[in-house]
Amino acid sequence: MPYSDLDFNLTDEQKSMRDMVRKFGAEVVRPAGVELDKLADPVDVIAEGSKLWDVFKTYRELGLHKTAFSKAFGGMAEDMDTMMGYVITEEMGYADAGLAISMGACSMPFAYCQMAPVPELQDLARQYVEDTEANLIGCWAITEPDHGSDWGLGGEDPKCAPSVRGVLKGDEYIINGQKAAWVSNGNIATHAVLHVGLDPSKGMMGQGIAICPLDLPGISRGKPLNKIGQRPLNQGEIFFEDVQLPKKYMIIPDYSLFMEARRAGGGQTPMSGMAVLFGGLAKAALDEGIAYARQRVQGGVPIIEHKNIKLKLFEMFMQVESARSFARRMYTFNAESGASSLLHAMAGKWISTETAFKVASEAIQIFGGNGLSKEYQIEKIFRDARAAMIEDGVNESLALGVADDL
Template sequence: MDYLLTEEQIMIRDLARQIAVEKIVPVRAELDEQNKFPRDIMKAIAQADLYALFIPEEYGGLGKKSLELCITVEELSKACVGVATTYASSALGTYPILLYGSEEQKKKFLPDVATGKSLVAFGLTEANAGSDASGIQTTAKLEGNEYVLNGTKQWITNGGEAELYTIIAITDKSKGPRGASAFIVEKGTPGFTFGKKENKMGIRASSTTELIFNDCRIPKENLISKQGMGFIIAMKTLDSSRTGVGAMGVGVAQGAIDEAISFAKNRVQFGQPITSFQAIQHMFADMQTQTEAARSLVYSVARYIDSGAKDFSRASAMAKLFGTDVSMKVTTDAVQIMGGSGYMKEYPVEKMMRDAKILQIFEGANQIQRNVIALDMIREATRAK
C-alpha cells in the first residue's frame, strides 16, 4: 500500500528503519532477557534527530507532527516495542509542556528534549488511580514560591531514566477533578526518589518505576498552565499521544508478520513449505489485512490531528483501540504459524506477543477507549436531535 507519504516522511521512515535494523534488532533479545534499559539506542535516536521531530522549530526541533511521530514509532516497534515505548513516552511526557506550557517553560525545557539530552516521563497513574484518574492522591501545596509535592506515582515509564517528569497532582481536594494541576519536576530535586524497577511481562527494555515525592519542593514556575487544569491537560495529552500507541500496534503486528512469513517459506512439513497450505495462507491474508486496516486508520487519524482538528478524542481512541487489538491478534497468530519455534525465545515473535499485550492496557485500557468512543457517539447523537 502506498500512503502517499511525502519525500520527507519517507526519509524519516527510512531513518527510523535503519535504527531499528542496525541498532535495535541485534540487541533486542538481550534487552528483553536482562530487563536492560536501551541507553545506547536512545543515544542513537537522539543523534539521528528523532527527538527533535516533535519539538517546534523555535525550540530547536524540526516541528513535525503526529503522522511523522507515528511513522517513527511504527518502525521502532517493528523491531522492539520496549524501545519504542521508551521513545514514545518521552513525547507523551512532553505533550503537557507543548500543549499548555508557558513560553518560558518551553524555552527552558524543550531544547534539551529536542537534542535528546532530556528524556521525559509522564506521571499520572497511582496505586488507586488507574483507569479512574480521579483517584489521584498525590498532593501539591503552594508554600511561598514553591509547591510541595507528596505522594507516590506508580508504573511510570522512563522512571529513573528521564530527566524531566510531568506530574499530575491534587492542589485542591475539595474541587474534585477540577482540583488537579500539572507540574514539571526535574530529576535530582530533593525529596524526589524512585521506587523499584518493575519486572514486567513485556516491553522489558523500557524502565518502569514508582516516583516517590516526599516533601519535594519545586519552584512555582513549574506549574503548567493554571491550578485546576491538571485533568484537562492529562486528557488532552492522552488524546494526542494515543494515535502513537495505535502506531506501535501496527509496527509490532507488521514485525510479527514479516518474521512469520520468512519462517513459513522455509519451513517444510508434509514435503512442502507450510506457506503452500491454505490454512496458513488464509491466516497470513487476515493478519496483513487487519494490519493494513489499522495502519490506514492510524495514518488517517494522525493526518486529521495534523490538519488542526480540535476535537479528536474519539478518532484517536479508535486508532489506539483498533491498532492495539490487531497487534495482539496478529502477534498471537504469528506465534501459532511458527508453532514450537514461535514459542521459543530464539525467535522474536513470542516477545512480540508479550510486548503487544501492554498496548491494550496502557495509555487508557481498551475498555476505556470503547467508553470514550461510545460516549462521544451518544453525545453526538443527542446533539443531533
C-alpha cells in the same frame, strides 16, 4: 516484505525519513530490544553499558528527538509533516514497541516546556534538543498505586482524587505522595510531566500538571518493574516527600480548562500515537509469520503452500492493513482538520493493540512449537502486544471515557 505498501504517494522527504528510521530500527533498535528483553533482572536494562543507551544516543544523533520542537528551540517541527510523524512512529513500533514508548515518553516534559512562559523551562527545552548524550530524560507520571483508570473515568468524584497532592505555600507547591511503578522511564528520568492533585474536592478535575525536576530534595525512586512484555522499557515508582516545587513549574494549574482547550483546539492525543505505533507492531507480527512460513518445510513443501497457512496469513494481512488504515486516517484527521476526535483516537488505540495481539497469537500458531521458544522473536512480539492493551489506559476504560460521544 513482498506484499505492496499502499503508501505509494509518499514524498521523497517522507520516504527518506521512513527509510532512515527503518534502518535504525533494523540495525539498532530491534537487536537491542531482543537483547534487553532476555535480561532476567530489569536493573540490568538500565545499567551502564546496557544496549539501552546505544538506542537513546543513536536516536538523538539522528535528530529524532527534535521532531516535536520548533526551530525557535533548535528543533525541526516546521520541517515535519503529518506523514513524517506517522512513518517515524510506525517504524519505531515495528522495531520494538517498548523502546519506541521509552523514546516517546522521554521528550514529553521538554516538549511541554516550549509552551510554558517561564524562561528557565524554555531553556530546558533548548537543552534537551541539544542533548545528544541522553543526559536529559523525561517521563509522564500519572498512574498511582490507588489510581489507574480513575485518571480517565474519575471525573469530579472526590473519592477518585489523586493521592499525590500539591499544597501551595507562598511561591512553592509542597508535593507529597507516590506515583506507581508503571511510570515509563521512571527510574532513569531526570524530569517528569507530573499530574498532581491540587483541589481534592473536585476529584480528577482538581488536578494540575507540573514540570518536575526529579533531583529535587525529597524525591526518591523504587526498583525497576519486572514485567511480562515490553521488558526493554524501564518502569519504576517515584516517591515525593515534602518536595518544594517552584509555583511557576505548575504549568497547567487548571486541568478542566486545559481539557476544554484541547478538545476545541484539535491536535494529537497520546492515544493517536499509540494507535500508529501498535499498527507497526502488528505489521511486525505479520512479517514474522510470513517469513517463517516461507522457510519452514513440512509435508515436503514450505508451510506457506498449505491452504490453512495461506488463509491464516491472508486474514492476518487484512487485520493489519485495516488497523493501519484506521490509524492513519485518525492520525491525519487529528493533525490536519483543526479538530480532534478523541473517540477515533481511543478506538485506534484499541484496534491496533488488539490487532497486534491477535496477529501475534496467530503467528505463533504458524510457528508451531518454535513459536513458544525464546529462540524466535514472535513470542516477544506477543508479550509486547499484550502489555499494550493495558498501557496508557486499559482499552475498555479508555472506551468508556469517550463512548458518550457516540
